[in-house]
Amino acid sequence: MADTGDGKKEEADYKRLHSFPLIRHTDMPEEMRVEAMELCVTACEKYATNNESAAKMIKETMDKKYGSSWHVVIGEGFGFEITHEVKNLLYMFFGGSLAVCVWRCS
Amino acid sequence: MPAKEKLKRKQSISAVRPSKTNIRRRDDDNGIEVGEGADEWTQTRTLLKPPDQLDLTDAELKEEITRILTANNPHAPQNIVRYSFKERAYKQTTVVEQVAVHFSLCGNLIFRDSDEGRRQSIRKSMADGKGIQEFWIKVVKETNNIITKKVKKNPEMCLLGLFRRRISAAAPEEEEEQIRPRPVQERKLTNQFNFSERASQTFNNTVRVGVPLGWWEIYDAYMEELEKLEKSKEKEKQKAPVTKKEDLIRGRKLTSLESEGDDITKMAKAAKIMERMVNQNIFDDIAQDFKYYEDTSDEYRDNMGTLLPLWKFQYEKAKRLAVTALCWNPKYKDLFIVGHGSYDFMKQSRGMLLLYTLKNPSFPEYIFNSESGIMCLDIHVDRPYLIVAGFYDGNVAIYNLKKPVDSQPGYKSSAKSGKHSDPVWQVKWQKNDMDNNLNFFSVSSDGRIVSWTLVKNELVHTDIIKLLVEGTTLEGPEGLQLNTIGCGTSFDFHKKIDYLFLVGTEEGKIYKCSKSYSTQFLDIFHAHHMAVDAVSWNPFHGKVFISCSSDWTVKIWDHTIKTPMFIYDLNSAVGDVAWAPYSSTVFAAVTTDGRAHVFDLSINKYEPICNQPVVAKKRNKITHIQFNAIYPIIIIGDERGHVTCLKLSPNLRKMPKEKKGQEVQKGPEVEIAKLDKLLNLVREPVKIKAES
Structure with a gap:
């Protein structure tokens, strides 16, 4: 019992500690990066259970703001090799278990 | 076209070519002012002729041969007559077939799916x-x-x-x-006409990124970040509260930018090497001249010498800015700094600080822009990356080459921190003070000589001396006593005696001052009738200094005697004068009429041993001259923003001849003795006069 309690506590700790967005790789300019990151956070929080809707929301918003051909991948485990336009890639983690990859390639 | 005509054409084309060089020369005249003979080293374009070319007279060459290309077939008959059934008569057809088939080949390919x-x-x-x-x-x-x-x-x-x-x-x-049946190779058919290897195909502005991802990696990334945060928190506790914010910001920036892949600065070094290699190839003959060419005609010239123009340095953006300061780097002997500004009171604009190296004459190594024109420069001897500059607006600033931030100086004076109210005419680094702080002196037309000390990222100023003109106090309104101020234009510090220095002024006086007395001068020389443009101590002889002025004269002085030892009239305002680093008796002066004068007192006490125009245009004035410390070259700056490098011919740097069985003595003692011997010739009559 004690073990599981500890485990739960740890898990809670982990969730609390790891809830912040963590940019892993980006080459966006400062302004764009901040905006994209905030957008990703909003989308992931809004559709906490449905990654597809979150991705859709991010993609559509980015298209509107910065022009077309944005691609978004959200998931807990995926690999990727992408070709993207320079200054248009954001790869970040969020909420401890989600990875969001946003890039543009037309 | 008959072969003969073809040949004629060829000739006419090649005959046009020489005029191209003419055009180019004219361009040069318009854009870049080149000295007479200063452009000699550029390669002239030579004409390559085919061996079978016909020799034609000028008249034949000038003859124009016009050819007009049309789509008409010359062999098509013009008079085809056909029978017209409608009109029942033969009629000439208007449509003539102009297509001529020269070659046709039937293909034998068959469509695969047919x-x-x-x-x-x-x-x-x-x-x-x-x-x-x-x-x-x-x-x-x-x-x-x-x-x-x-x-x-x-x-x-x-x-x-x-x-x-x-x-x-x-x-x-x-x-x-x-x-094992042979595998039928399904080779993809390549486009024969427009095919490029896939490996050579690149996307425009695209980058490939590949990362495998699992939740464990997300976890690891977060743990890493948390550790970093914790560490920075610990640091925060240790460090002062001001710096910790910067640290945090920097840390964050690093984490987010550390993997930025498209940074072009990585290429910078390779590009620089490449640039230097190209320059080495382009200016190969000049480099050879610089190293090995010795003017053999000097032997017959009877002690007269010449200056051989080598490289010419110019930068597009500094084209209309006069060279106001020149300075060799004390550590890297091929590097020098050029200050750009303007000496014209009416035409003051921006300034520029450029660093050139002899290895790359086509582009400056460093570029700094400034809002006000730069008037003077100096490099620290022990820290050759620190450059101090004086500006037309009275400010002084220190540039640090190690941290060039947006072409802004590392430290700059301001109106609050005691800047000069007039242009700063000269700055000079001093030895570090007792607390081992960097410090330098500046002189300005406002009559102040200020010592600046760099204390903890701040420039602190101390007025050393005020140049008051004695006995010329004016009565201002309400009984105010106004002192006329002497406008300092140049100064030089004694090489050995630390406190002693000379100040030249706009009134033509030269003051001998000490750092320790702020109100009194040690001596006053009524040296010139116009502004003193430069004063300089002899590098070997501690008593001798030289001064030059716009009153056309260069004078050599013994600082213990009030009258000049030698006077030279150069027939034009003298912009700058410099002692040679290799001999106590050699100095060079530049005049505003575009001439350089080199003197060797031990060879000729009355005339220059070289008097040569170095910039061509009469309107172009030479402003500054500097000797290189080890190579036999000088650099000369002019009003158009060009810097010319010239090599001194062997006669200009002649050392006493070796006698048989006698070792030639070298060293500062010999140099001092050499100059002393000359001075004694002049001194004695003066003394006799004084006695009588």
Whole structure:
């Protein structure tokens, strides 16, 4: 019992500690990066259970703001090799278990 | 076109070419002012002629041959007549066929998916595929059987035995091929006309990124980040509260930007090497001249020498800015700094600080822009990356080459921190003070000589002396006593005696001052009738200094005697004067009429041993001159923003000749003695006069 309690506590700790967005790789300019990151956070929080809707929301918003051909991948485990336009890639983690990859390639 | 005409054409084309060089020369005249002979080193374009070219007279060359290309076929008949059934008469047709076919070739390709193509491919596979193999293997096996039978019957049939061996050697191969049918290679057909290898295809502005991802990696990334945060928190506790914010910001920036891949600065070093290699090739002949060329005609010139123009340094953006300061880097002997500004009171604009190296004459190594014109420069001897600059607006600033931030100076004075109210005419680094702080002096037309000390990222100023003109106090309104102030234009510090320095002023006086007395001068020389442009102590002899002025004269002084030792009139305002680093008796002066004068007192006390125009245009004035410390070269800056590098011919740097069995003494003592000997010639009559 004690073990599981500890485990739960740890898990809670982990969730609390790891809830912040963590940019892993980006080459966006400062302004764009901040905006994209905030957008990703909003989308992931809004559709906490449905990654597809979150991705859709991010993609559509980015298209509107910065022009077309944005691609978004959200998931807990995926690999990727992408070709993207320079200054248009954001790869970040969020909420401890989600990875969001946003890039543009037309 | 007949062959003869063709040849003529060729000639006319090549005959046009020389005029191109003419045009180029004219361009040069318009844009870049080049000294007479200063452009000699640029390669002239030579004309390559084919060996079979006809020799034509000028008249023939000038003859114009016009050719007009039309779409009409010259061989098409113009008068085709056809029978017109409508009008029942022969009529000339208007439409003439102009198409001429020179070559035609019928293709024998068949479309692969067509019936014919399919049939052919089946036939082919039948012919060279399995069918033929099977056939041959059958043949071999049968012959084998026959042969073995025959050999069993008659073992002496060696000839056949040989034959059999050969066939059986061939058989396994065929069998192998049968077992492993040749994989039919589906090679993709390449576009014969517009094909490029895939490896050479790149996307425009795209980058490939590949990362495998699992939740564990997300976890690891977060743990790493948390550790970093914790560490930075610990640091925060240790460090002062001001710096920790910066640290945090920097840390964050690092984490987010550390993997930025498209940074072009990585290329910078390679590009620089490349640039230097290209320059080395372009200016190869000049580099050879710089290193090895010695003017042999000097032997017959009777102690006169010449200056050989080498490189010319110019920068597009500094084109209209006069060279106001020149300074060699004390550590890297090929590097020098150029200050750009303007000496024209009415035309003050921006300034520029450029660093050139002899290795790359085509582009400056460092570029700094400033809002106000730069008037003077100096490099720290022990820290050759620190440059102090004085500006027209009275500010002084320190540039740090190690941290060039947006072409802004590292430290700059301001109106609050005691800047000069007039242009700063000269700055000079001093030895570090007692607390080991960096410090330098500046002189300005506002009459102040200020010592600046760099204390903890701040420039602190101390007024050393005020140049008050004695006995010229003016009565201002309400009984105010106004002192006339002498406008300092140049100064130089004694090489050995630390406190002693000279200040030249706009009024033509030279003050001998000490750092320790702020109100009194040690001596005053009534040196010139116009502004003193430069004063400089002799690098060897501690008593001797030189001064030059816009009143056309250069004077050499003994600082213990009030009258000049030597006076030279150069027939034009003298912009700058500099002692040579290799001899106590050699100095060079530049005048505003574009001439450089080199003197060697030990050879000729009255005339320059070299007097040569170095910039061509009369309107272009030379402003500054500097000797290189080790190479026999000088750099000369002019009003158009060009810097010319010139090599001193052997006569200008002649050392006393070696006598047989006698070692030639060298060193500062000899140099001092040499100059002393000369001075004694002048001194004695003065003394006699004084006694009488």
